[in-house]
Amino acid sequence: MxxxxxxxxxxxxxxxxxxxxxxxxxxxxxxxxxxxxxxxxxxxxxxxxxxTPQPRTVAGGRVSHDPFLITKLLIGINLAVFLWVQAAGDKVVTDLGLYAQCGTDFTGHQVCIGVANGEWYRVLTSAFLHQQLYHIGFNMLSLWWIGAPLERLLGRTRYLALYLVSALGGSALVLLVAPNTLTLGASGAIFGLFGATAVFMRRMRYDMRPILVLLALNIVFSFTWANVSWQGHMGGLAAGTLTAVGLAYAPAHRRALVQWGTCAAVLVLSLVLTGVAVAQVTS
Incomplete structure (x- = not known):
């Protein structure tokens, strides 16, 4: 009927x-x-x-249709800024690169430039700056090889937070140790991804020898090659590793709280160290 x-x-x-x-x-x-x-x-x-329960990554992030979107966007931003530098010249680098300097003018008054002049945006903008083709080429290949699998493992938001916190950690150590040297490049953030990859491989009990050998070679490269900022590399590595520990080992019942709390803690620590560095330069 x-x-x-x-x-x-x-x-x-x-x-x-x-x-x-x-x-x-x-x-x-x-x-x-x-x-x-x-x-x-x-x-x-x-x-x-x-x-219906939504699928989650190992770190608790949402599974995306395009698991490599953030990595592609980061590479795109770096390439766009690189083309901007090639078109506009060194002024872009001096306007956005990382450094902090203070001195006295002819009247005896203190004059500060860079981050020491309140231009704190440089701690992040410098991580997207490259001048030489080999520099951006090596960094972007590393970002794709290391970053893309890590983004799929973490999910978009956690991966992006890890990348940015690692970049800020690298900038903080640069300002603490070598504030007068103009520094630029995504290497600090990428070293943070190296450290995070090692943490998650340990967490999932994978064979760590490949990542440890690769990391060791890059550390040796950081300290032996000229014009390479080992400070940015080691600062990014430390920040990325610390952040990844919180992301990988957070207890299931408080996972989001511990993960985002760890990201916030490393972020605050990086900013505090940056403030200490600026105070040393301006004192």
Missing amino acids: EDQAVSCYRHPDRETGIRCTRCERPICPECMVSASVGFQCPECVGQAHRM
């Missing part, structure tokens, strides 16, 4: 003989959503979707 035609509950001006298989409310063709058996209304479909 067929249902008598009634009005769609969402569109009263439309008659229909179809009902939702879950709530039995009448629905018109526009409101019908195909189900395994019959059709369902939009409300029932939405409720079922909310009740």
Whole structure:
């Protein structure tokens, strides 16, 4: 026996003989959503979707359709800034690069420039600056090889937080040890990803020898090659490793709190060290 035609509950001006298989409310063709058996209304479909557990990454992040989106965006931003530097010249580097200096002018008054002049944005903008093709080429290849798998492991937001905190950690150590040297590049953030990769490989009991050998070679490179900021590398490595420990070993019942608390703690520590460095330069 067929249902008598009634009005769609969402569109009263439309008659229909179809009902939702879950709530039995009448629905018109526009409101019908195909189900395994019959059709369902939009409300029932939405409720079922909310009740279905969403897939999560190892670190508790959401699984995305494009697990490498943030890595692609970071590479794109770095490449765009590189092209800007090539087009506009060294002024972009001096305006956005990392340094902090103070001195006296001909009148005997103190004059400060860079981060020492309150330009704190440099601690982050410097991490997206590159001048030489080999510099950005090596860094972006490393970011893709190390960052893309790590983004899939962490999820977008945790991965982005790790990257930015690592960059700030690298900038903090640069300002503490070599504030007068103009420093730029994504290496500090990438070293943070190296450290995080080692932490998660340890957490998941993978063979750590490949990442440890790669990390050791990069550390040796940092201290032996000329014009390489070992301070930025080691600062980023320390910040990334500390952050990753919180991300990887957070207890399940308080995972988000511990993870974001760790990110915030390392961020605050980096900013405090930056403040100490600026105070030393300006004193």
